[in-house]
Amino acid sequence: MADPTSRPARTSPPYDLYQREIFKAGSYGSLPPFSTDPDQLEHLAKEKLSARGWLYASSNAGLSLTHASNRLAFSEYQIIPRMLVPTLTRDISTTLFGHSIPAPICFAPIGVNGIYHPDGELAVAKVAGELGLPYCLSTASSRKLENVAAANDAGGTAAGRERGGPRFFQLYLPHSWELAESLLRRAWNNGFDVCVMTVDTDHLAWRHGDLAEANYAFYYGIGNKMGWSDPVFQKYLEEKGIDPATDPQTAGRAWIDTIWHGKAHSWADLPRVIRLWKDISGGRPFVLKGIQSAHDALLAKQHGCDGIIVSNHAGRQVDGAVGSLEVLPEVVDAVGRDMPVLFDSGIRTAADVFKALALGARAVLVGRYVPSLPSCKPVRSMPQQPFSGCCSTLFSTLMTRISSPC
Numbered sequence: 001m002a003d004p005t006s007r008p009a010r011t012s013p014p015y016d017l018y019q020r021e022i023f024k025a026g027s028y029g030s031l032p033p034f035s036t037d038p039d040q041l042e043h044l045a046k047e048k049l050s051a052r053g054w055l056y057a058s059s060n061a062g063l064s065l066t067h068a069s070n071r072l073a074f075s076e077y078q079i080i081p082r083m084l085v086p087t088l089t090r091d092i093s094t095t096l097f098g099h100s101i102p103a104p105i106c107f108a109p110i111g112v113n114g115i116y117h118p119d120g121e122l123a124v125a126k127v128a129g130e131l132g133l134p135y136c137l138s139t140a141s142s143r144k145l146e147n148v149a150a151a152n153d154a155g156g157t158a159a160g161r162e163r164g165g166p167r168f169f170q171l172y173l174p175h176s177w178e179l180a181e182s183l184l185r186r187a188w189n190n191g192f193d194v195c196v197m198t199v200d201t202d203h204l205a206w207r208h209g210d211l212a213e214a215n216y217a218f219y220y221g222i223g224n225k226m227g228w229s230d231p232v233f234q235k236y237l238e239e240k241g242i243d244p245a246t247d248p249q250t251a252g253r254a255w256i257d258t259i260w261h262g263k264a265h266s267w268a269d270l271p272r273v274i275r276l277w278k279d280i281s282g283g284r285p286f287v288l289k290g291i292q293s294a295h296d297a298l299l300a301k302q303h304g305c306d307g308i309i310v311s312n313h314a315g316r317q318v319d320g321a322v323g324s325l326e327v328l329p330e331v332v333d334a335v336g337r338d339m340p341v342l343f344d345s346g347i348r349t350a351a352d353v354f355k356a357l358a359l360g361a362r363a364v365l366v367g368r369y370v371p372s373l374p375s376c377k378p379v380r381s382m383p384q385q386p387f388s389g390c391c392s393t394l395f396s397t398l399m400t401r402i403s404s405p406c
Contacts, residue, residue, distance in 0.1 A: 062319025070346030108367030111140025129155025129164025200290030221248025332360030
């Protein structure tokens with residue numbers, strides 16, 4: 001908010017000037033296109049999204065007790081402000097898995113973006129590239145991996161860089177090791193240099209809203225492009241006589257049955273998948289997502305993981321589970337500061353980001369902003385691209401508020 005002409009130069013981008021821009025534009029009659037209040041965004045998303053899109057975004061496991069615990073956990077910690085501390089030169093940039101990033105915020109691996117907007121993952125990946133923040137692509141992508149990588153690079157080019165931001169690949173380990181290798185090779189060949197294996201979704205939770213409308217996107221042909229574009233899975237479909245173009249329902253069931261249903265992996269599987277990724281990538285980091293206890297965090301470290309993400313899938317998998325923030329400190333203490341611990345589940349504001357970082361997280365992942373984006377109006381810099389424009393605004397606002405008073 002400070003006058004940019006009267007303050008020292010910073011080593012990280014001056015995100016806080018966005019607040020100044022809002023007030024300045026407003027004084028000339030131009031108001032923001034939408035409120036950044038998370039509750040208002042959620043209300044707007046419910047109004048504007050399709051029924052299936054809204055249900056997929058909002059449905060949680062069981063009675064949403066874990067979802068509520070995630071938010072309640074943040075209220076249990078309060079910030080103690082310190083005064084008369086020079087803040088104009090502060091630097092919120094950090095290093096994550098060898099990447100220098102402008103802020104400790106990552107795009108979480110939200111799948112099935114095509115249910116929210118026709119551009120799907122392409123728009124979100126482009127904005128991540130524009131902002132230079134890590135983008136994690138889900139195995140449940142509704143767009144081809146190669147096209148998402150290109151969109152991410154296009155965002156970086158638009159921001160004046162040679163390529164996009166850091167790219168991570170979220171892996172649901174398939175039943176087939178041949179398919180796992182194919183997915184990981186495609187990821188590595190397209191610039192995804194960190195593997196994030198999600199371990200809390202060997203089956204789908206009981207989500208009342210989705211069940212009431214039989215709302216399972218994969219069965220309707222949405223969220224399957226990762227598999228349908230993979231040569232190993234294409235061969236499998238051909239052998240079974242399944243054509244996604246004429247029978248997307250059967251092809252969708254085949255894909256999701258291959259990467260999720262009926263296959264609960266164990267710690268015994270971990271060395272093999274880590275070795276596979278390390279061989280393909282030349283030793284790049286392997287991260288586990290979905291850790292909720294210090295015991296499992298230690299097991300992850302003992303099995304050779306390079307990082308973990310404390311997450312309960314935003315309350316979408318196990319009802320009545322502990323809030324992620326509650327276990328973050330003990331997980332950090334268990335594995336030590338030499339192992340990066342990231343945080344996911346429940347982030348809504350910059351104050352939330354601040355608390356997670358203060359409790360030991362190296363960075364946070366933000367995901368549930370994404371479903372609200374198609375419901376927003378176009379923004380100033382990208383009037384022809386409302387989805388990506390709103391995404392850029394929301395994530396920039398988070399960074400603005402970290403670098404300003406929360």
